[in-house]
Amino acid sequence: MPEKSHPDPLSLVPRPLEVTSEGPGGLTLTTATRVSADREAQGTLVWLQRELGAATGLPLAAGDEEDAQIRLSVDPGAGLGREGYRLIIDSAGVIVVGNEPAGVFYGVQTLRQLLPADAYRSTPLGGAEWRLPAVSITDAPRFRWRGAMLDIARHFQPKREILRFIDLLALHKLNVLHLHLTDDQGWRVEIRRYPKLTEAASWRTESQVGTSRPPVFDGRPHGGFLTQDDIREIVAYADARHVAVVPEIDVPGHSQAAIHAYPELGEVGEIPVGTQWGVFDEVLAVTDNVLEFYKNVFDELIELFPSTYIHVGGDECPKTQWKNSASAQQRIREEGLADEDELQSWFIRQLDDHLTKRGRRLLGWDEILEGGLAPGATVMSWRGEEGGIAAARAGHDVVMAPTASSYLDYKQSDSPDEPVPVGTLLRVEDVYESEPVPADLTEEESQHVLGAQVNLWSEHIDSQRKLDYMVFPRLTAFAEKVWSEGERDFTEFEPRLKHHLGRLDAAGVEYRPLDGPRPWHTRPGVHGWGYYPDEAPPEQGHAAG
Template structure:
């Protein structure tokens, strides 16, 4: 007799209700959905109607395969006979549809999309296209009304084609995927030291030589002389886009509601230009610097001539000029640059860079355009109309917004898709960093430091893909997707409606969609990962095991044996009050589908004891003095708040508060050479009874290869031949590679 009431409780439970409401599985999540009853089946002879306002947008209906062959009738006047079929009609005042919003209504009469302008209408069309792609039968659609509009006006994806040239066909595919997920800005990074990629008719050598190099892979080229070569030579590798091809991409993107923003680097990152036009360098010699000579008037003539051609190709409001990472040492010794500095009364070389940026900004404004630059352009002041891309964290964006400048958020911590997206030990080599899809999803482009008025200057967010380690378009896809889908929702959906577990559930349906589009996306890993929470009062570790699968099937052991499908299944967090070793793996039925993950949980003598530093941390304080004896280990990223970073030798000691029996002392270090993180050269342990006179009890010399690019962890353990009594435990680790030493815990038994 309790079956019916129990069923009602289940149906009324919030989780069940949410599951029902999420059944559309759209990404980004619409801001308002009302569900009707039943479905609408698209007939083979369905009529397609539009008004002249949306005649151009209506061509995109052909991307819905079941509508591909249907002709669109453009109406001069809407009447009663146009109340069925697929209709693209302008919003009326009674509809109460906001200027940038659309309404998609599917009912027994067919499909009706209303909007105020073409871009908003495209949003509705691509919602319909995505909805169809997600159905088992695209001819059968749920009856539903969606009212939707974007949170931000700027929703960007970037692509660097300088380090590795990408074919035109892939650029179109990239834009196709962007459109489906409602991105509206394609930031095309066309020039950099690794190659110039856009035809400039006035300067043919930019594409005859500066677009070609001696080695295909960027890393090989960097390690072997960094030379450019003439187009047509046997070893030439590179490429460029003609002006007609660039226009083709611009038109292709525009039809899909996407604006292409070109980036032409200046005054730095210009090695390729100065190799073929060395008179624009301070040294007037090729291969000597990457920055234009700011004191040379010909520099500005060149820049303006290039921009003149760029402006005839790209109709975008914004033109990106880079403006970042200019090395200023050549300006300090250049007679022309120093003469200009004195003439203008500049105090330093930063003001020379600012002068160059302002010259380009004023020139673009005179042509009716606006400048975007990376956040370094803030140094020395900006003209009123400049927009800042904040990549070195959010500080530049906060500063720019406070000054009244518009900002696009692109912080490396959350939106640099050249970072590893999962355990770096399992991935192709990348530039460094660690950025999982859930971290991308967690990003809010509005910093909490900004009040509502200043927050209006945040236009939106953009993910950047720098292609040093992406030699093919398939690798670009692997790094971009599905992380870009998380950003799509960050930029579009209202903050209060976003939920990671809800997104993750919907994401499962988009793997099918990405397969349909033949995207080489990153597949979710079966590898077991863990969250370990240490309770300092109880001296216990609580462990949660998971993987990137939606419903992982994990088995584990604690007796030292390897897990099988007959081991203990992980269902709930496990608490340990003593030192333990967990071995865990993922399974499908009885087959193990992941490596065995081994976790060492240390409940050791030094937990909670005070650490004294003879050489302090630098840049990465973690939990400061509490870090190395807090019982908590670091994860895969040195930015996770548990890894402490040192640029000198590590030298610290623990006061055990009383004489203790010491058997062994361990420390774990990280190595990933790309960002300059290395194991120590030597690890030494010393003991003392009074904190002044120390005796060395053991040392370990590191023999690991410091050039292997893979992420590695190594635990250095000194085990005493016989236990010794001591109150103070000192550890020294030498920094022989002059990079960073990262460590997370001093473990004493």
Template sequence: MKMKAFIGMWLMAVLTAATVYAVPAADTSISVIPAPQHVRHSNGQFTLNAQTRIVAEPGDEALQQVARDLADAILRQSGLRLKVTAGKSAASNVIILRLRPDTLGDEGYRLRVQPGLASITASRPAGAFYAMQTLLQLLPVQARAKPVLPVLEIIDSPRFGWRGLMLDVGRYYYPVSYIKQYLDYMAMHKLNTFHWHLTEDHGWRIEIKKYPRLTAVGAWRNGTQITNNRINHQPHGGFYTQEEVKEVVAYAQSKFITVVPEIEMPGHSMAALAAYPELSCTGGPFEMPVNWGIRKEVFCAGNEKTFAFLEDVLSEVAELFPGQTIHIGGDECPKDRWKACARCQERIKSNKLKDEHELQSYFITRIEKFLQSKGKRIIGWDEILEGGLAPNAAVMSWRGTQGGIQAAKLLHPVVMTPNHFMYFDYYQGEHYLEPYCISGFVPLRKVYDYEPVPAELTPEESRFILGVQANIWCEYIHSPERATYMTFPRAAALAETGWSSKNRKQWDDFTRRMETQYLRYEQAGIGYAASAYNVAFSVQKDSARNKAVVTLQTDSYLPEIRYTLNGDEPTAASLPYNQPFEVEMPVNIRAAVFRNGKLHSKVSATAILRNSK
């Protein structure tokens, strides 16, 4: 396929997502996340009752399913059971869903609420589904509250066509039941791409019928590293049968989520090599690793059996995932074994390659060509730029933004996922208040403030930014509860970054709306992190005067902060924080957020010492 045509396929979703409507200032009367592009209010309300009907115009089964999903959600939220019908609607006391050609793209929608009537209009069922998510957020959040909708009109569509979350099941296996739950949570936030990291050095999680040892051997290990220097020797493992994969994919499709599988190559392949060591440069044997870290054992790029194996694997994968995109990894591939491998060196020589980096480019380009024959396109981590980018590859920029900038300037599609903003396995609060994490610091505001389109790009180059994604790497995330805790509420900030236009995003208004979102999380049983309420300290020392100015802040809305200066635990009667204050060093400060006289956060502490000099 010619480059121009192929790139056009990549960009189609992004281009159709644009809206032509002006963006007003932040609306403070509703709490919808992500923020809609255009809201216009009127007076009045529509109170749902037992006679209210949901009517979906006939002709599209997916639209009928959205109507049924809406009825189920209203039942869960308010206890009100609404009848769902297809056909012409009554003039009043009805919620209408209909499809009409529009300029809002496949995911855009119009939601209009009048007294006694709510209408959802979209070009495609996906838009109706997202309108449903908005409508549910217009209802009162209190359980079993009277279901009342405000009179308004919303015209909405996403900024980006790729709004993703990645879950790393290669390092830790999560059951199908949790994967479905995770997809539910994504749909609630209008996220539309689930990147399923299925293979890794430490686990091969997808059944490949032609190579049963991949799961018989590669899906299991004898222990797991749980901190920097501790191993839990409890065996761990699991994999998804092809029937389970089909089940997950179908479930995701019902939520208008595309599943992008990742099959790692040429590195991060120890699980495959433990099962089939003949695909390595050294021939093994290998054991499944229990320690985290990058392995020098990689697929042999000089062995034709490697490519035959990967083509067989990818043929089965391509059949299981109807989406256009397959992630092939390409990151963190040490070249040590290739440098010492006669077959790899012969491959370099015979193909007139400059070095091992160009050998990796040869590897990725060959895989890309094969997957194109299956009607698929590839995306890889930004290391695939090294040695030359495959002709039609998209890049996932994780080592900062430079990889994305480079790829976009080459007119290749890009998904921005820089680790310093979008790695949700990093700490989201002060280390001493959080569960053990791999490293880094990505609090809620840092996620929210990230701008996916780099300033270095021209308007033409900016068109190649497909969207934004956050990643949950699971070296130290070993339960569904922990995965949920690490994902939310940061996924709400991700969602708004991916959906809402730049001038629609306002941090103070986002934190206001998050107060309602936290209640929704509690109703849905989402065990989110409350780290945004914890107090952070900013200290400016004046050593000459032996003084310091202290600023207290949180990532929450209008917090009531109380603090002490003597090391005591703060109470509702402690000093109230209103503005930065000066203290004499040394001092031991403790601070926390209170609500209605009760502690509403963890207690933060800092000791401010005199300078040693």
């Protein structure tokens, strides 16, 4: 009788729901191995042939269901749950069944982990035996939203790096890429109706280095943007890997770049694209023309992004300019609003109405609660759990992303060797052990928690190598937290994580070693900040928490 057990501590990440060892046997992949898929699983078959074929050098040719050794299929009646799958391997072959196409894809991701780590290389090294153990796995995710936010506004990441990031999300069974496309320091997406957004607002003259006071700048222009065709390619690439791409256009604060391109959007006329990190008084005006401008922007986004959710930011919007603005004060009187907080809520509600009419749902940072929450809004809780708790209790859906457990730009140790250390300490184990669902919610209220995500703000992340260092292996710990059911024990997870690092090595990921940074990871002389008794946090903006 097969024995049910926890997964081999040196194998699978995230931990599957149920693993049954089938004893000796298994399947060795050879040049004769054939693969097949039903119509709905064809996309995963193509992915498998391309990725695993490249790593192993095996043709993995398509065959009929009768003669194929690896068979993929979608069966909604299999009772596997949303995104669930069953993977069975024995000497006769491999069967992967998914409740939906995404489940088949995740089953194949697990299959790849059962092979040697070289299965993550781009070309065969020779001499490997591609043997799969005899095993039966039944699995499904805990949460429907398993996301990561990539800020390409502060430091731009070109298309090739975004595609690579999507592959790494898919490797970890994550299914949402939240792209932060605009901020004070740059506008990163082509809007054809408003060409100055990329002609003028997509680059800045220089960038602040670290958080020194007074600020230090590098004197080097920085910029870049994604064309609409780039976006279409990214979205299609992500869709093939069952990753939804959620765009964010941040309003009404964090809008210096847009105001630079079109000064009539702001309250004070011409301003430069931001070069310093922080929260600034410059905000959008609340006129009909500004609303029309952004409705047009969101209409173009809707054509590019099929995601149900469209993120409108809504965070860190100072009210100073509105208090001194004749048009803002007139709007408050005309709409019968109590104050500037309600004015921001009114602004967000106009966008919520617009997106709802187009079949989409508005998503915003938890500041959109202030002054009243728009009826169709979903809240992303970042300032602790409080915003998520309030929204869930009011019957709104929530994505949890509190700074203390979700901000991957935060420092990974208290060592002075950490590059540009900011924020509070967030180690791999801290990410792993934190709980996405607030304990204060009732069982009914907790149903509004769609899931969680980690956020990578890029003020101090100016290259793909630094991105890898900050993201991994903390993203691996997060992936298990949002995928796997049951209690989490870091001492059980750590051996599997160490084994998983071999896969990341093979995939070319320059992660932070568990024992600390290498000399080339450090940034001597570039100062960060943290919460210490003698140091108040500066106005560093959203990344600062």
